[in-house]
Amino acid sequence: MLYKPPINETPANQPVQFGFETVSHNQKSKKVDQVFNDVTPYYDWMNNLMSLGMHHQWKRQLIDSLAISPSDCVLDLATGTGDIAYNIHCITESNGYLVCLDINQNMLSSARDKLLNLGVSDKIHYLQADAQAIPVANESFDTVTMAFGLRNTTDIRLTLAECLRVLKPGGKLGVLEFSHPDNDRIKYLYHQYLLSVLPQLGHIAAGDRKSYQYLAESIIQHPTAIELKRQMITVGFNLVEIIPILSGTVAIHLGYKSYV
Numbered sequence: 235m236l237y238k239p240p241i242n243e244t245p246a247n248q249p250v251q252f253g254f255e256t257v258s259h260n261q262k263s264k265k266v267d268q269v270f271n272d273v274t275p276y277y278d279w280m281n282n283l284m285s286l287g288m289h290h291q292w293k294r295q296l297i298d299s300l301a302i303s304p305s306d307c308v309l310d311l312a313t314g315t316g317d318i319a320y321n322i323h324c325i326t327e328s329n330g331y332l333v334c335l336d337i338n339q340n341m342l343s344s345a346r347d348k349l350l351n352l353g354v355s356d357k358i359h360y361l362q363a364d365a366q367a368i369p370v371a372n373e374s375f376d377t378v379t380m381a382f383g384l385r386n387t388t389d390i391r392l393t394l395a396e397c398l399r400v401l402k403p404g405g406k407l408g409v410l411e412f413s414h415p416d417n418d419r420i421k422y423l424y425h426q427y428l429l430s431v432l433p434q435l436g437h438i439a440a441g442d443r444k445s446y447q448y449l450a451e452s453i454i455q456h457p458t459a460i461e462l463k464r465q466m467i468t469v470g471f472n473l474v475e476i477i478p479i480l481s482g483t484v485a486i487h488l489g490y491k492s493y494v
């Protein structure tokens with residue numbers, strides 16, 4: 235009853251899921267944009283509350299698993315308020331190049347302000363764009379990251395294909411996303427938390443039940459780790475590796491672009 239099967243493919247003329255609601259591609263983009271416009275002022279505070287601060291550790295684990303080199307060109311997709319960007323910048327600040335991309339102007343401004351306050355923004359480039367149509371040339375980046383952004387895109391396979399296109403041969407993609415525990419009991423408790431506690435937390439702490447209801451539903455609708463791995467392989471990634479976190483409630487997917 236709590237579990238709905240993940241969406242496997244979303245051809246442009248097919249409806250897609252916005253949480254549990256079935257909508258057109260266009261409607262989903264608008265609704266996702268509205269969610270992030272609404273949550274921007276509370277985004278960091280709510281992330282800390284909902285994950286009890288653990289999201290910082292998961293984000294550092296993503297960066298560590300990618301072994302980014304100081305001279306790398308890195309693209310952070312769905313950059314949000316810039317947590318991943320900050321971690322990358324700490325590695326690439328002297329020799330590398332970092333581009334932060336987000337479709338939402340408010341979130342991108344929030345990232346810029348936060349990084350400016352941390353005194354690190356002068357060498358970071360900001361790009362307001364859709365991760366499904368990245369406005370950069372083929373083979374531009376050594377590493378692409380995307381944390382908690384993939385399930386918000388309308389077409390996961392298209393986003394993954396864009397990641398592959400902009401990576402240099404030998405480059406790597408790291409995706410950090412919510413996922414699905416294998417253990418049925420943990421899955422049941424997790425879904426209870428998502429559907430009962432999360433919207434209530436959103437209501438009490440941010441005065442916004444609706445956005446956090448979407449957040450919960452979008453996590454449940456997101457493909458399993460194995461299914462996402464299959465999609466990465468289907469678009470052309472090699473050596474795709476899954477790193478489960480917190481009993482599989484969160485997962486890192488790593489994939490490489492081959493040299494040929």
Ligand SMILES: C[S@@+](CC[C@H](N)C(=O)[O-])C[C@H]1O[C@@H](n2cnc3c(N)ncnc32)[C@H](O)[C@@H]1O
Pocket residue numbers: 266270311312313314315316317318335336337338341363364365366380381382383386387388
């Ligand atoms: C849950 S936030 C994640 C932010 C940040 N990466 C983090 O881990 O804290 C999702 C972000 O994805 C962005 N987003 C949603 N759809 C997008 C798309 N199609 N292209 C680029 N960014 C998108 C939203 O604007 C939002 O800033």
